[in-house]
Structure formats: structure tokens, C-alpha cells
Amino acid sequence: MSVIYILLAISIVVAVGFFIAFIMAVKNGQYDDSYTPSVRMLFEDELVKDKTDKTIQTKKNKN
Numbered sequence: 001m002s003v004i005y006i007l008l009a010i011s012i013v014v015a016v017g018f019f020i021a022f023i024m025a026v027k028n029g030q031y032d033d034s035y036t037p038s039v040r041m042l043f044e045d046e047l048v049k050d051k052t053d054k055t056i057q058t059k060k061n062k063n
Contacts, residue, residue, distance in 0.1 A: 025031065
């Protein structure tokens with residue numbers, strides 16, 4: 001039974017360690033995305049073009 005307590009204590013210490021490492025990574029900007037905002041405007045035209053193609057297709061289907 002004492003082995004369960006030891007394993008439980010070790011797992012809690014490891015979990016707290018990973019949580020602290022995650023918090024430090026977030027504070028240091030590890031997960032900041034600096035690439036997507038600069039490229040977003042390049043792909044925006046494709047989304048607008050898809051929407052206009054769909055409206056043209058629906059107009060053709062109605063006639």
C-alpha cells in the first residue's frame with residue numbers, strides 16, 4: 001500500500017513540473033505565432049473568390 005502513496009506523490013511532482021514548464025513557455029512567448037498574421041492577407045483573396053463563385057452558381061441554378 002505504501003507503494004501507491006509513493007507513486008502518487010511522484011506523479012503529482014511530475015505533473016506540477018510539467019505545469020510550471022508550460023507556464024514558463026507561455027510567458028516567454030514560445031507559442032506566439034508570428035508567421036500566420038503576415039501570410040493571412042495572401043490567402044484572404046481565395047476565401048472571397050470561393051464565396052463569389054458559390055453565389056454565381058446559385059444564380060445560374062435558379063434560372
